[in-house]
Amino acid sequence: MSAATGTIAAHLRYVATISTWLGGQGVAAEQAARYVRSVYAGLAEDLAGDDGRLDELAQAHATPGGINERFAALLERAGVFDAVSESLQAVYDGLLS
16 A cells, blocks of 8 residues: 555646646646646546446546547557556565565
8 A cells, every 4th residue: 555655746747747738738837737636636536436446437538539548548558557567566665675
């Protein structure tokens, strides 16, 4: 559980990166941050209210042919999810030593 808790800063950095990217597309920084916070706050409600499997929740948010499915596929091809698993294992291993 401790290793999993170690992902919080990375998650927030991910969200901050999205906000910064929006700013680079011409969205005012405050508006970008407010929008991203709103999107992820809504997602937090889905997480809190759902008793199903997390992979099923992810699939439910990935409309076939839609932008969520496409973005997830790009991250998958880039090895992002494998890197997350490997990083969690490295943190876990560090906790044991």
